[in-house]
Amino acid sequence: MNSIRPAQLQNWLQQASDPARPEALPVVLDVREPWELQTASVKPEGFELRHMPMRSIPARYPELDRHHPVACLCHHGARSAQVVQYLESLGFTQVVNIDGGIHAWSQERDPGVPVY
Template identity: 80%
Template sequence: MNAISPGQLSDWLQHHTDANAPEALPVVLDVREPWELQTASVKPEGFELVAMPMRSVPARVAELDRDRPIACLCHHGARSAQVVQFLEGQGFTHVVNIHGGIHAWSAERDPGVPVY
């Protein structure tokens, strides 16, 4: 499984953004629960933010585009790692885990994101 830190996200986005299809931005798939999204959320800058709680991913996997790069995000990185493994098992090939989750996001990328 591939993983990146929140601090590496900008480079990952740049590498995975198709200049010929700017409408098809990479996806940050936030697999946290709705109450967690209300507590702390990220601003979609250079990516499309999709909220899909981990437990709903198997039933909603058809909503995800297999051709778009996906970076999975949770609180600390454990749930998102499980989702990456699931998606890879479903044939997704451009999927990474954001190691450290939104907690690390606050430290490395946007200190305005609350820590919980």
């Protein structure tokens, strides 16, 4: 499983972007629960932000393109790591875990994101 830290996201976005399809932004898939999104959320800058709670992934993964870059995000990185493994088992080819989750995001990318 591939992982990146929030501080590495910008480099990953640049590498994952398809110059032939500039409108097709990489996806950050937030797998936290709705109450967590209300507590703290990230701003979509250079990526498409999608929310799918972890428990909904088995029913909703067809909404994602198996060959499109997806970076999974949760609170600390454990749930998103499980989602990455699940998506890889389904044939997703460009999926990474955001190690440290939104907690690390607040420390490394945007201190305005509340820590909980």
